[in-house]
Amino acid sequence: MELSLKHGNTAVSTFAFATYGVIMCGVLGAMKSGYQFGKLGLILLEQYKAKEWKTQIYTPIYCLIVNWNEHIDQTPAPLQESYHIGMETGAIEFACMNTNIYCVHSYLSGKPLERLEVETRSYSQSFDQFKQETNFNYNEVYRQGMLNFLGRSKDSIVLTGEAYDEVKMKAQSEERNDQTGMFFLHFTKLILCYSFGEYEKAAMHAAESRKLLEAVLAKFEIPNHHFYEALTLLALYKRSSGVQKRKSIRRVRKTIRQMKKWAKDAPENYMHKYHLLKAELYRVKGRFKEAGLKYDEAIKVASQNNFTHEEAMAQELAGVFYIKQRSEGLAEHYLKSAYNNYREWGAQAKLRALEQEHPSYVSGVHSGAGLGTLSSSGSSSMGRTNSMLLDLSTVLKASAGITREIVLNKLLKNLMQIVMENAGADRGMLLLRENEDFVIQAMSENSGATVDILQWIQYTGSGILSETVVSYVIQSQKNAVVQDAKNDVRFTRCDYIKKSTVQSILCLPILNRGKLDGILYLENNHTTAAFTQDRVDLLALLSGQIAVSINNAILYENLEQKVADRTAQLAEEKKKSDDLLLNILPAETAEELKRDQKTTPRHFDMVTVMFTDFKGFTTMSEQLTPQEIVEEPGRCFGAFDRICDAHKIEKIKTIGDSYMCVGGLPIANSTHAADAVNAALKMRDWIKEYKAISREQGKPIFEIRIGLHTGPVVAGVVGSKKFAYDIWGDTVNTVARMEAAGEVGRVNISGSTYEAVKDLFECTYRGKVDAKHKGQVDMYFVESINSSVQK
The missing domain is CATH 1.25.40 (Serine Threonine Protein Phosphatase 5, Tetratricopeptide repeat)
Known part of the structure; x- marks a missing residue:
């Protein structure tokens, strides 16, 4: 905000001023001043036409400022509007947050529970589909409170039922240090316990929620907490x-x-x-x-x-x-x-x-x-009133059924079945906008028994509906109710009506914030005047929900594709990153590093280390090009890598023309010595074959020495940048002596390795060598695998 005052306003300033208004209300208690900053944010929002910020700015204003300055009933409409805008602009988290607050405000201001619970449930399902776990949990604790008041729980003061499990969620909130979630739990139980006369328990929950008030800064829950706490103390x-x-x-x-x-x-x-x-x-x-x-x-x-x-x-x-x-x-x-x-x-x-x-x-x-309060017409038309109430109940359930679906094709099937059932239609079609035209997207026949999702069929020239009636609705954006299709003078020239058996037609516009997004076209082929005014009114009411749900489903479908594309991209990048990490670290160490952001060095009592080196490589490299200096050892080391993988040997590193690997880590095993010796023989044989090929091609000839030693090591990751997995200990020094004291084309092992493999391989004793900190160490050449083992 300071930058805005100093350098001028931008679209971002809208959020800054509104947030400052929250501080004025929630921290300083200056409600009117905070309200003025909130209104300033709205003025700037309109001035900059910053639609992409609308959902975000509505959060501080209608969730945290207006409740201190206006009737709480002034918040639901903007909060619902911000949900749809947020879905459109990609501000999904704020959209879900605002909708959660809409449900909370409606609950705490005493809106009818039956309808509110259905609405809250549908929003929770939407949160779940959009992976908004936090908003989902916050919504569900209040929905369970609604269910308890509705009498749909085993115990009126226990928040465990269809929507919520207080024991599980309390543990989860404590584990995550989710103070907001903990407040909502205790606050909701405070209301329930007081309302059902459990005052001692209410006092306990009031004390717990009081400790957490900072987690709900400026929210409508704060005055309500103080209200119920004071009532409890007085009780x-x-x-x-x-x-x-x-x-x-x-x-x-x-x-x-x-x-x-x-x-x-x-x-x-x-x-x-x-x-x-x-x-x-x-x-x-x-x-x-x-x-x-x-x-x-x-x-x-x-x-x-x-x-x-x-x-x-x-x-x-x-x-x-x-x-x-x-x-x-x-x-x-x-x-x-x-x-x-x-x-x-x-x-x-x-x-x-x-x-x-x-x-x-x-x-x-x-x-x-008290039933008289449900009708403003006194005792007249009681039968019609009851019918309307029954249909309204059906539509509310239907609305909930529609809002539960977010996948477009499933939504279209569901809503067509619901519409056909409520309208008493034989045939029905749903047309959706495609650029500047309308196409038939869904068709239902046999009174809703079948619903087909079509592939965007142009309604003009289709011959399956009255184009004249549809065109009238497109032009007027008003309902078209044709009670007697054959004799309605408005449509006597319609070829479709002349040739078909249609008796009644109902065609309704599906409007979303004044824009015609679709058309609902219904027919009855058996009777005239099939679509009564009651049915028209109720379907018109339902069409508003259809518009919102279709819009959400299309946004969701587009978002799903974007998410799928982005997920695939991230998965590919993650695979590259993981593969790169696995080229540097053992798999178990890589997982530990990803999980804990660090690794713990480990001591291994017994492993077998192999060290190889090309004889005379430094002298030979003077005759090679830079490319050959890299390519020739690289070709050999690539073969060594494959041999290591085949024999459960972990590559440690290459240093110039040297190659180090270990058997028996990062997962300890009892066959490490045999695995390492076997791999060493394979490397020796591969080099022998490669020498023959190189000689034929006139390439440089590489001679290799291989040494192995068995003993303890410490292994771990060293460094924070360009880190590496390495091993330390006398065993490493000793294996270097084994390699240096070896002969070209031979596998030279220490006495400790020999003791581990003497029954498996044919070995020749060749004397002792001095090793640092070890004194004299026995050496053996490995000739081949023991013939009895081969058999």
């Missing part, structure tokens, strides 16, 4: 000790003062919370008249701002308060009101809890009271 007040009572009251009073400040900036979100905390404080202090007034204030303000769940909570607390005051009529009034609001919220588990705890006060309320 436990009567059963607390004197010292604890004083501590609790101090904390509650501090929370009330803070809530009042927050309510000054955003009364829609926090004023009813302030009133309810005051009511509960007055209750425990015995100021019953003030308590009653504050309960009513909390209920009224919560209702005005559509916090249905907290309105219900205030009514429940008021009802319990009046039971204690022996005001039976008031108690019944408030508890029945609470019951109705919990039902409107969808909290079936709370309804059961109220029925068990206060049966005499809520009896009969569930038999039908």
Whole structure:
């Protein structure tokens, strides 16, 4: 931001100003100032038309600033918009983060649970498909909270069920030091435990989540945490000790003062919370008249701002308060009101809890009271209203079914089956935009029994639908409902209608933010007026979800291809990197280095080291070209590499014209000496054959000495740049003496190697040689494999 102020703004400045606004709100408590910086970010976003930054800038503004300054209901639409933009621009992590916050805000502001759970589940599935594990986990803990309130868990206060396993996720969060995930777990359990009367457990989770508040800087969870914590302390007040009572009251009073400040900036979100905390404080202090007034204030303000769940909570607390005051009529009034609001919220588990705890006060309320709130038309058209509610329920389920699919072909099949089922159509087609035209992408017949995914068939000239009707929808971007196709004067010239058996046609535009992305074309060949207004309205509602889902699926398909291409590229680069590493290090050491970013030196009690050297190479190289100096030893060493691989020998290094390898590491084995001697004989024989070929071709002749010694070594990686795998110890010095004391074309081994292989190879004793730190060392020439072993 300092750079922007000094040198002028750019598109990146939008994010900088918004982030500074978060600091103002979350750290300094200057909500209005933070809000101004957030709005400045939005102004710059519009000024620079920085669509590629829109999803990122919406994160601080609508996740962390607006909740302190406006009604929380101002955040869902922008957060949902940012999801689609993020998918389009590639800001997938921010898109998923914003959508997770959308679900959280909806949950904490009391949106209907049934629909919200379906929506949250569909977003979680999308997160999972995009490999957004963190956002997936954060979303699922809240979804499990929804499921608990919906009554779809074994225990209302245990976050284990369809979406979440609190034991597993707690361990995972602790292992990863995921403080945000730990906060969400304890915070969600705080709400559940308080709501279902487990106040001691609620207090424990409040204490745990309080320790983690810094992990959720400026989020809407913070005031809600303080709200539920204070309610919990007040619920436990009567059963607390004197010292604890004083501590609790101090904390509650501090929370009330803070809530009042927050309510000054955003009364829609926090004023009813302030009133309810005051009511509960007055209750425990015995100021019953003030308590009653504050309960009513909390209920009224919560209702005005559509916090249905907290309105219900205030009514429940008021009802319990009046039971204690022996005001039976008031108690019944408030508890029945609470019951109705919990039902409107969808909290079936709370309804059961109220029925068990206060049966005499809520009896009969569930038999039908409150249904009038679902219809604005009073008692008229009850049958039609019930039909509409039934269809709406179907569409909500259908919408969830559509959002579950992200693979385009599967999505198209799924949505065509859903549309056909809901529309009562015999035939149906889905047309999608291809550049400036529309093509038929999916077709369903036999009332949805079959769905075919087509290969982008041009609708014009296809002869399988009414081009006239489709053209009308393209031009008008409005629904076309043809109730009597044969007699509709608008389409009397349509050849398709004349020749076919079609009776009714419904053609709907699929609009995505005002742009026509597709067309849904449906036919009924058996009856006129098949597509009623109810069906049209419901399918129009569903078409919005279709547009979003198709757009997501196309983005996903494009992204999948990009990811596949990039993954293949990365895999190729990784293979090159791994192959290069394996050329330098043993496989086990390479894996250790990749896994731990370091290797640990190891001591091997017994290995067999081989050392080879070309006799007179330095003198010979004076007669060779630079290319020959590299190529000739390289050809020999390439053969040695293949021999080592065949005999489980680990190449260590080449130094000029010398070659070192070891048997028995990095994985210790009991055959290292025999493997190494066998490999040495193969190298000797290969050089002999190569000499004959070189002599015929007039090339330089290489003579080789080979020495082996068996003993202990230390092995490890040396260096941090141009590192190498090497071995150290007297064994290395001794094998160098074995090679130097050997003869051309012979394999010279030490006494320790001889003792390990004497039963397997024919050897000739040839005396002793001085070795550093070893004194006199026996030497043997290996002649061949023992004849009995060969047999």
